[in-house]
Amino acid sequence: MNDLQGLRVLVAGAGAVGSVTALTLLRCGASVHLADRASRGDNASGVAAGMLAPAFEALLDPVSAEHFPILAAARMGWADLADSLPAGQTLIDRSGALYFAKDDADLRRRAERLAAFDPSSEILGAAQAQALSAGLRAPGPGLFSALDWRLEPGATLAALHKAFLQEGGAFLAQAVDRQWRNGADVLVLATGADAMPVELPESGLLTPIKGHILRFEKAGPGRGPVVRAPGVYVAPVSGGAAVGATMQAGRSDREIEAGAVAELREAGAQLFPQLIGSSRPQVGIRAATPDGLPLAGPSGGDARIFLAAGARRNGWLLAPAIADVIAARLRGLESGAFGAAFDPGRFAIR
Numbered sequence: 579m580n581d582l583q584g585l586r587v588l589v590a591g592a593g594a595v596g597s598v599t600a601l602t603l604l605r606c607g608a609s610v611h612l613a614d615r616a617s618r619g620d621n622a623s624g625v626a627a628g629m630l631a632p633a634f635e636a637l638l639d640p641v642s643a644e645h646f647p648i649l650a651a652a653r654m655g656w657a658d659l660a661d662s663l664p665a666g667q668t669l670i671d672r673s674g675a676l677y678f679a680k681d682d683a684d685l686r687r688r689a690e691r692l693a694a695f696d697p698s699s700e701i702l703g704a705a706q707a708q709a710l711s712a713g714l715r716a717p718g719p720g721l722f723s724a725l726d727w728r729l730e731p732g733a734t735l736a737a738l739h740k741a742f743l744q745e746g747g748a749f750l751a752q753a754v755d756r757q758w759r760n761g762a763d764v765l766v767l768a769t770g771a772d773a774m775p776v777e778l779p780e781s782g783l784l785t786p787i788k789g790h791i792l793r794f795e796k797a798g799p800g801r802g803p804v805v806r807a808p809g810v811y812v813a814p815v816s817g818g819a820a821v822g823a824t825m826q827a828g829r830s831d832r833e834i835e836a837g838a839v840a841e842l843r844e845a846g847a848q849l850f851p852q853l854i855g856s857s858r859p860q861v862g863i864r865a866a867t868p869d870g871l872p873l874a875g876p877s878g879g880d881a882r883i884f885l886a887a888g889a890r891r892n893g894w895l896l897a898p899a900i901a902d903v904i905a906a907r908l909r910g911l912e913s914g915a916f917g918a919a920f921d922p923g924r925f926a927i928r
């Protein structure tokens with residue numbers, strides 16, 4: 579595994595993708611600096627709900643409809659990675675997810691499609707669904723899958739950074755700029771939706787998608803499955819809930835909009851009537867490619883610069899898969915199905 583010994587890598591961006599990639603490369607023997615100009619979690623990764631949700635992302639998000647095999651394989655990367663982190667498997671909540679459709683026909687149609695991804699998925703009656711989630715007012719029967727997991731972004735970032743430091747990585751509290759070469763052989767750009775510090779042919783492939791999410795610290799299910807309905811999800815977090823999320827394509831400002839907050843509050847309270855008290859709204863910016871899958875691999879403009887960005891609304895889920903592709907490409911190994919799907923050159927070929 580130590581075949582990157584002697585390689586000096588600078589990773590720009592300490593969100594989910596940069597942090598997992600930095601740790602993975604360190605474990606392959608590289609000397610790694612992880613640089614960020616912002617504080618821990620002051621990015622999309624810190625704001626996210628942390629769902630590792632191959633089943634319902636493929637079922638509910640049209641852009642991800644064909645990506646189930648990739649998303650499901652990526653989720654398995656978390657089982658291994660969590661094992662190697664402080665706090666280990668307690669970082670992962672395997673309670674699954676529940677979906678309430680807009681009507682009965684929608685429920686049956688989605689149940690049929692979900693069964694192709696997850697033969698164990700099932701329709702639960704309202705009372706059964708309510709038994710899984712404290713305070714839930716089920717609007718009718720719900721569709722359940724145990725395939726979807728969740729992690730807590732703040733705790734997971736902290737665990738990743740702790741492991742990175744303990745294992746010999748170094749942090750730089752600064753922005754990486756176009757003069758990045760200072761001592762490094764390779765630059766990994768995990769800069770999320772921010773402008774890449776180096777002009778590359780792939781720069782124009784990423785578009786921002788603004789997302790609002792509400793954090794309830796003292797109300798909400800606290801544990802159990804993520805509960806989804808058209809246009810909203812309620813993710814249990816310790817002692818409360820996160821209610822998300824808007825998808826505002828083309829927007830990269832982090833201004834909190836009262837209208838977006840009101841819509842999320844109302845949708846969340848439809849499912850959990852106790853979600854009416856005070857909440858903390860947050861905004862994060864996702865970066866998206868035209869096909870919804872990330873860019874992971876060397877840039878076509880400079881073979882020493884690797885891209886690790888564009889995971890849209892599944893950056894937590896895909897982070898270990900992105901990191902594995904970068905590590906394989908640097909080690910000269912086959913990067914498999916993830917490598918082909920995330921190849922930064924795939925848009926030029928079409």
Ligand SMILES: Cc1cc2nc3c(=O)[nH]c(=O)nc-3n(C[C@H](O)[C@H](O)[C@H](O)COP(=O)(O)OP(=O)(O)OC[C@H]3O[C@@H](n4cnc5c(N)ncnc54)[C@H](O)[C@@H]3O)c2cc1C
Pocket residue numbers: 590591592593594595596597613614615616620621622623624625626627628629630752753754755768769770771772773774775788789790791822823824861862863864865886887888889890891892893894895896
């Ligand atoms: C509301 C919301 C909910 C979400 N929910 C989920 C979810 O449930 N599950 C899931 O998988 N995904 C979810 N996502 C998507 C996920 O958050 C992103 O895909 C993921 O966080 C992207 O991680 P990243 O590391 O690429 O980028 P970021 O987390 O944005 O990190 C990029 C970092 O790069 C730093 N940076 C930028 N430029 C430079 C520079 N020049 N030098 C140094 N540092 C730099 C920034 O300061 C930042 O810290 C959600 C997103 C939002 C907004």
